[in-house]
Amino acid sequence: MQSGRMSDHFHALRVADIIAETEDANSLRFDVPGDLADLFRFRAGQHLTLKADIGGEDVRRNYSLCVAPHESELKVTVKRIAGGVFSNWVGDHLKAGDMVEVLPPHGSFTYDFSPDAPPRHYVAFAGGSGITPIMSLIRTALSVEPKARFTLFYGNRDSSSVIFLDGLSDLKDRYMGRFELFHFLSDEAGDVELFNGMLDRETCDAVIEDLLRDPKAIEAFFICGPGPMMDAAEAALQAAGVDQQKIKIERFTAGRPSAAKAAQLQQAKEQASGTSMWVTLDGRARKVEFNGDNILDSARDAGLPAPFACKAGVCATCRARVTEGEVEMGARYGLTDEEIAAGYVLTCQSVPKGDGVKVDYDS
Ligand code: FES
Known part of the structure; x- marks a missing residue:
């Protein structure tokens, strides 16, 4: 978290x-x-x-x-x-x-690796630059947990576009028997048919069945890459009966919201017109008028340095906790289920429901 x-x-x-x-x-x-x-x-x-x-x-x-x-x-x-x-x-x-x-x-695309952990097996599905946070997780898991194993399925266009090609092969040498790596290339053909092509749903299904065999025994799955690849890997894991809690996903871009969701948010904005809320940042609470768009921009319009980056519901830089009242939230990719249950929202995607909502960036 x-x-x-x-x-x-x-x-x-x-x-x-x-x-x-x-x-x-x-x-x-x-x-x-x-x-x-x-x-x-x-x-x-x-x-x-x-x-x-x-x-x-x-x-x-x-x-x-x-x-x-x-x-x-x-x-x-x-x-x-x-x-x-x-x-x-x-x-x-x-x-x-x-x-x-x-x-x-x-960011919350992370895990509690522990030196005393029993033998655990981690698996990642990465595509293109989605390897970046996964590289950090692999290096950490293998170094911090002496008994851990890590398996990586990594999709790219061709071998020249593989980021960390050498770094990954060094890890294979250093952690022999503990790190397994499978490359999938869409524009280059090798001997094994399974590895020719993208990590689409069919390939993910085959990978889980042929290479993991018992996916339910895996400690955690990490997924990061292009949207269709992430959806395919997640759906394949769900179909294989993997507990959703074990699937960690990091998105870099947001999908388009459904028409129903967009209409619901628009209605919430209209209803919130003229309301005000309390925003706590750096230990101080300030009353802020809703600007007709979202809580983040309302706070910034009022001169508060509320943090943000993507403004698309992906990065969670604008995360805050609702301590009183309720909000309507659009995209929520950047939050885990635990964060949502604990009252966290993405303020760039949130609209207050009624007057007097309290939002705390310091929580
Ligand atoms: S600024 Fe990225 S989720 Fe709000």
Whole structure:
């Protein structure tokens, strides 16, 4: 679970190195000054929010850490996407020595690995740059839990687009018998038919049946990659009878909401018109008018530095807890079921239901 709260407090960190991972993916390693070391401690699988002024616009993006906490490095991987403002700015303009505004690590795509754990088997399905948080989880699990095994199913277009190709094969050598890796390539054909093609539903079903055999015995599944791949892996695991609690998913982008959900949210916005709410941030509660759109923007319009990155319900940077009243929430990809049950909402996706709702960013 995500730790306690920050407001929109970015810190300028120096880019120590830029490492080309593939033709279109770069890892950025940051220097963390001693006085910020505690603040930038992280858990395996978490991400950083980076911020830059690009063409006069405040652009923010979340990028997952690709290293393990014990490695004492702060490193994220940024893959260029077609038309992507931030990823192309990183690829074209950023250099070692430059300063970047960074929010401390956060995110709930993580796990409690323990040195005393009995032998446990973890499995991940990754696609493209979705390998980034999974790399952090693999490195951590294998290093922290001496009896753990990890199996990775990793889908890519072709071998030149595989991020961490060498790093993964080093892990195989280092943790012989404890780390298994299967590559799936859509545009390259090898001898084994199962590995030719994408991680679609049919392939995921086959993988679970042929390579895992007893999926219910797996400790946890981690899924990160393109939307269709994540949906396929999740559906295949559900069909194999895996407990939903064991399936952890990290999304980078949001799907389009259903027409019914969009209409429901629109109606909630109209009903909330003229209401006000109490927003607690950095220990202070302030009364804020609803701006007709969402709680996050209402708070920011009132001058509160409420944190955000994606504004699409994916990253959970804007997470807060509702301590009184109720809200209507649209997309909620960035929250786990436990967080929702504990009253957490994504404020960029939430609309107050009635007057006097209380929202706490510090919880
Ligand atoms: S800003 Fe990303 S979920 Fe709200």
